[in-house]
Amino acid sequence: MFPLASILFEVVRNGLPAISVGFLTNPTGNITDPGSGIGNAIEGTLILIGMTCLIAVPIGLFAGIYLAEFGDNKFGRTIRFLNDVLAEFPSIVIGILAFSIVVITIGHFSAIAGAAALSIIMLPIVTRTTEESIKLVPSSIRDAAMALGIRRWRTSLSIVLVTAKDGILTGIMLSIARISGETAPLLLTVLGSGFFFSGVDQPIDALPLRIFTDYKNSNYPSALAQGWGAALVLVVLVLSLNLGVRFLTRGRSTFARARA
Amino acid sequence: MTLSLQLEELKPANSEASAIRSTMEKFKIQTEKLNAWFGNNHVLKDLSINVKENEVTAIIGPSGCGKSTFIRCLNRMHELVPGARSSGAVLLDNANVYARGIDPVTVRRKVGMVFQKPNPFPTMSVYDNVAAGLKLNGVRDHQKLDRAVKWSLERAFLWDEVRTNLDKSGASLSGGQQQRLCIARALAVEPEVILMDEPCSALDPIATAKIEELIASLKSQYTVVIVTHNMQQAARVSDSTAFLYLGQLIEYGGTTQLFENPKEELTERYLTGKFG
Amino acid sequence: MARLMDIGLEKLRNMVLDMAKLSEDTVSTAINAYVQGKDLRDRVYGWSEELRILQDEVSELAIELIARYQPVATDLRFIKSCMEVAYGFSRFGRYAHDISDVEGIFGDLSTCDKTAIVKAGDQAKDMIRVSIKAFTERDIQLASKLKTMDDVVDSAYLEFVKKSARNPGGDLRCTVSATLILRYLERIADHATYVGETVLYIVSGERVARK
Numbered sequence: 001m002f003p004l005a006s007i008l009f010e011v012v013r014n015g016l017p018a019i020s021v022g023f024l025t026n027p028t029g030n031i032t033d034p035g036s037g038i039g040n041a042i043e044g045t046l047i048l049i050g051m052t053c054l055i056a057v058p059i060g061l062f063a064g065i066y067l068a069e070f071g072d073n074k075f076g077r078t079i080r081f082l083n084d085v086l087a088e089f090p091s092i093v094i095g096i097l098a099f100s101i102v103v104i105t106i107g108h109f110s111a112i113a114g115a116a117a118l119s120i121i122m123l124p125i126v127t128r129t130t131e132e133s134i135k136l137v138p139s140s141i142r143d144a145a146m147a148l149g150i151r152r153w154r155t156s157l158s159i160v161l162v163t164a165k166d167g168i169l170t171g172i173m174l175s176i177a178r179i180s181g182e183t184a185p186l187l188l189t190v191l192g193s194g195f196f197f198s199g200v201d202q203p204i205d206a207l208p209l210r211i212f213t214d215y216k217n218s219n220y221p222s223a224l225a226q227g228w229g230a231a232l233v234l235v236v237l238v239l240s241l242n243l244g245v246r247f248l249t250r251g252r253s254t255f256a257r258a259r260a
Numbered sequence: 261m262t263l264s265l266q267l268e269e270l271k272p273a274n275s276e277a278s279a280i281r282s283t284m285e286k287f288k289i290q291t292e293k294l295n296a297w298f299g300n301n302h303v304l305k306d307l308s309i310n311v312k313e314n315e316v317t318a319i320i321g322p323s324g325c326g327k328s329t330f331i332r333c334l335n336r337m338h339e340l341v342p343g344a345r346s347s348g349a350v351l352l353d354n355a356n357v358y359a360r361g362i363d364p365v366t367v368r369r370k371v372g373m374v375f376q377k378p379n380p381f382p383t384m385s386v387y388d389n390v391a392a393g394l395k396l397n398g399v400r401d402h403q404k405l406d407r408a409v410k411w412s413l414e415r416a417f418l419w420d421e422v423r424t425n426l427d428k429s430g431a432s433l434s435g436g437q438q439q440r441l442c443i444a445r446a447l448a449v450e451p452e453v454i455l456m457d458e459p460c461s462a463l464d465p466i467a468t469a470k471i472e473e474l475i476a477s478l479k480s481q482y483t484v485v486i487v488t489h490n491m492q493q494a495a496r497v498s499d500s501t502a503f504l505y506l507g508q509l510i511e512y513g514g515t516t517q518l519f520e521n522p523k524e525e526l527t528e529r530y531l532t533g534k535f536g
Numbered sequence: 537m538a539r540l541m542d543i544g545l546e547k548l549r550n551m552v553l554d555m556a557k558l559s560e561d562t563v564s565t566a567i568n569a570y571v572q573g574k575d576l577r578d579r580v581y582g583w584s585e586e587l588r589i590l591q592d593e594v595s596e597l598a599i600e601l602i603a604r605y606q607p608v609a610t611d612l613r614f615i616k617s618c619m620e621v622a623y624g625f626s627r628f629g630r631y632a633h634d635i636s637d638v639e640g641i642f643g644d645l646s647t648c649d650k651t652a653i654v655k656a657g658d659q660a661k662d663m664i665r666v667s668i669k670a671f672t673e674r675d676i677q678l679a680s681k682l683k684t685m686d687d688v689v690d691s692a693y694l695e696f697v698k699k700s701a702r703n704p705g706g707d708l709r710c711t712v713s714a715t716l717i718l719r720y721l722e723r724i725a726d727h728a729t730y731v732g733e734t735v736l737y738i739v740s741g742e743r744v745a746r747k
Contacts, residue, residue: 072342140379144442147337148393148449149369158396163383492606519608521741531608533539 008235015232018225024233028194028205028226036222038230040196041210044111045237047197048190048206049176051115056122057172063123064130064168069156071131080131087124094120095185102189109191111204117185122175129171133164170245177241181234183208207234287351288313288453288483289334294348296329296338303329304346305507311453311500316475316484318498318515320491322535326507327487331455334485335371336364352453369397372451376458378438380430380445386413387426389441393449408448416444417474436467443474454478456486460493472497491531495519503527541605545614548597552618552625555590556668558583559628563664563724566632567657570639570717573646580636587629594622613741617734621671624727628664631720638713648710656692656721659685664724667731674739679732689725693718 026037063083067076098117103109137160145155161168186192191203192213198204207230214227289311296304304326311317319327332338333346336357349356357367380389388395390409399405409426413419418440422428430441439459446454456475460468475497478484488494494501495515502512503524511518511527522528529535562583569576598619601607607615639645663685670678696718700711733744 138379140375140377141381143337143340143375144379144381144445145392145396146340147335147368147373147375148396148445149365149367150393150396151365154396159381159392163381165383491608495606495608520612522609528609532611533541 011228011232011235014225014228015230018229019232023226023229027196028210030194036226038207038210038226038233040193041205041207041230042233043197044190044193044205044209045180045207045234047111047204048114048118048186049180051111051200052118052122052179053172053176055115056119056126056175059119060123060126061130061168063127065134065156065161067127067131068134083124083127086120087128089121091117091121091182092184092188095188098185099188106201108201109189109203110201111190111197112200113189114186114204114206115200117189118179118182121182121185122179125175125178126172129175130164130168133167133171134160136167137163166249170249173241173245173248177238180237180241181208183212187212207237286313287311288353289485290351290354291333292349292351294330294333294346294350296326296333296346297344298329298341299343303507304333307348307504307507307509309502309509309512311483311485313483314479314481315499316479316486316497318494318501319485319487319504320489320494320501320530321504321510322530323489324506325504327489327504328457330504331373331457331485331487334453334455335373336367337373339364369393369449370451371453371455372446372449373455373457374439374442374446374459377462378435378442380433380438380441382429382431384430385427386422386430386433386441389430390444390448393445397449409444412444412448413441415447415478416440417470417477418444434467436463436470439463439467439471440474443471451482453483453485456484458487458489461489468493491519503530505530541601541607541611544597544601544605545611548594548601548615548618551590551594551597552622553668553672555587555594555622555625556671558590559587559625559632560661560664560668562587562629562632564661566635567653567661567721570635570645571650571654571657573644575639577636577640580632584629584633587626591622591626595619610738613738617738620734621731624731627727628724631724634720635717638716642709642713645710645713648707648714650714652692652696653714653717653721656689656718659688659692660721660724660728663689663728667728670732670735674735676736676739679735682729682732686725686729689722693722 022035023037024042025039026035027040028036028038030036063079067080067083070076071080095117098113098120102113102116106113141163142155142160145159146152150159186206186209190206190209192209193203193205195205210230211227211234214223214230217223218227287310289309291307291309294304294307294309295302307330309330319330321327329338334350334357338344338346346358348358350358352367352370356362357364357371381392384392387409390412391399391405394405394408399408410419413422418437421437422433422441430438433441439462443454443459460471463471472493475484475486479499486494486498498515500513501515501518503510503518503522503526505526511522511524513523518527519531522531562580565576565583566580568574569580598615601615602612605611663682666678666685667682669675670682697715700715736742736744
């Protein structure tokens with residue numbers, strides 16, 4: 001409790017003064033420019049999250065459903081094990097992987113490389129939470145649907161998945177909160193930039209990167225202030241995602257909330 | 261009204277009349293040497309039971325005797341358990357439901373099931389719960405669904421209690437109401453047989469009485485098979501009773517006769533509570 | 537392992553057996569009083585009344601057992617039979633009472649020919665004894681004997697009535713009193729066969745068709 005409180009306190013204390021409409025919408029450009037803001041970093045983070053979700057969520061859902069419904073065999077157990085290993089993988093190593101595959105191929109840093117790295121981090125989390133949420137749906141629900149003469153696949157989709165959706169959504173939101181703060185892979189894949197989004201194959205900025213870059217340039221006082229401001233925005237983003245999860249699962253039965 | 265219905269059934273038939281009656285009565289379900297296994301565990305042994313049409317047949321016996329497994333074989337739910345298998349025939353209107361080429365889904369639409377613990381779909385409203393069987397089998401016509409939902413809820417003695425709250429979550433009803441909701445849900449797909457696996461064990465006596473009344477009213481249109489560990493319930497609601505022990509059929513007969521004068525020693529001991 | 541209901545069933549059984557013994561004594565006393573010309577009416581009336589009270593108690597207990605324990609199969613048949621048998625024993629008491637009444641109404645009957653009644657009376661007393669034994673031991677063989685024994689009493693009664701019809705005359709008091717008593721003995725014998733029939737019902741659930 002206390003560490004959390006003190007971090008929040010510091011971030012708010014130092015970051016709040018930097019916040020303004022201009023700060024949130026202007027691009028960084030040159031760090032010494034007067035109107036320098038973190039608009040591009042915010043935009044970058046959001047774009048990266050979007051791209052990552054587009055890749056990781058469908059694959060993760062598919063894998064999670066497969067493991068929950070059909071994964072009671074050797075193949076399933078292997079997949080599950082590899083999934084768990086991947087979930088614990090050092091993120092910088094994932095960054096190196098993305099670097100060597102995507103960045104080298106394209107020839108320079110890019111958003112898509114960052115999304116690739118982040119989706120490798122997000123995928124095992126989504127898979128695991130999807131599988132567990134589905135498994136938490138009582139078999140009596142499945143039995144009831146089958147007894148009504150509803151086909152197996154229809155049951156899985158329209159009954160089981162729907163019942164598990166809160167848990168699955170929770171898992172996705174928590175994994176988004178996780179990847180918004182990942183810095184190491186981004187260092188090796190997107191480089192960062194002072195400008196707004198210019199294409200998926202171009203470098204892009206992101207909040208954690210912005211914080212890091214500002215730290216590197218911290219001999220400029222404006223950079224330091226900007227860094228704290230970015231940190232505040234990032235913390236607010238992560239907190240609101242967590243609060244969103246709380247809100248979604250309010251009053252629900254424990255199986256929606258057990259995913260945390 | 262229902263009490264007089266049951267008294268009607270209790271009139272002692274002399275043996276001649278009942279012999280004639282039984283050859284004229286139709287059997288809705290006939291099992292022929294039905295066997296079932298869970299892995300290597302032989303749970304049902306050569307069961308041959310004939311369930312009469314438009315009657316309530318109770319299956320009684322001590323825990324573990326195979327009652328639930330038996331009815332799950334009637335609607336081909338048994339095979340859904342990993343490692344489970346069965347052999348023998350189950351004839352529904354003289355057609356074997358286990359015959360090659362028969363789709364188990366069509367069997368389950370004709371033979372509905374209600375479970376021990378009420379299990380309405382938790383994310384769906386009352387309306388959606390009842391309509392689920394129809395909707396998820398392709399029925400789109402809203403008027404048809406509306407009619408089916410109303411009819412099913414009325415049939416399940418639940419309409420008056422939920423008519424103003426059809427959008428309320430199914431899980432927000434009381435236990436007894438939830439079970440009637442599950443019955444309505446099963447009725448909506450218009451089955452011919454209704455299987456009930458200890459439908460009242462999770463309910464209080466008043467809710468139980470309502471369900472028993474409901475069962476008595478259902479038999480004019482459906483054939484009901486009810487598994488119960490409560491002998492008195494079997495005595496109250498059923499017309500015929502089958503006593504199973506360790507997977508075998510020990511005795512099967514008219515409820516009144518079985519409870520007043522069972523033929524088998526084992527049945528006598530079970531009914532009078534002399535089992536160890 | 538004793539069931540809760542077993543205590544009640546045991547109590548019911550004992551009550552019925554008490555009634556059995558008492559009814560046997562009551563009938564014997566009434567018949568012997570007539571044959572020997574003694575006045576034992578008070579005793580017989582008292583016992584008959586006691587039997588009626590006991591029958592009510594058996595009924596009460598039977599209903600209580602049914603309401604509380606919802607008995608089935610043999611237990612149910614046994615309880616039902618106890619109610620029927622208790623009624624039978626109370627009828628023994630009633631008829632013994634009636635036999636004693638005859639003495640009171642007709643006064644001194646020492647001059648009458650009592651051979652028919654002695655014969656029928658002994659048979660009736662035997663039948664009571666046999667029916668009680670059959671009930672206590674649930675002995676179907678014994679119970680089936682009662683049918684033939686009943687025929688003896690029936691024919692004694694009919695014989696006497698026919699004889700009196702053909703040869704009217706003689707002491708009217710003797711004729712009427714003997715007819716009445718033979719009639720009561722015939723009813724006693726009938727009820728004893730009913731007791732025998734309940735034994736068959738308890739053991740096998742079968743019912744004998746009433747004539």
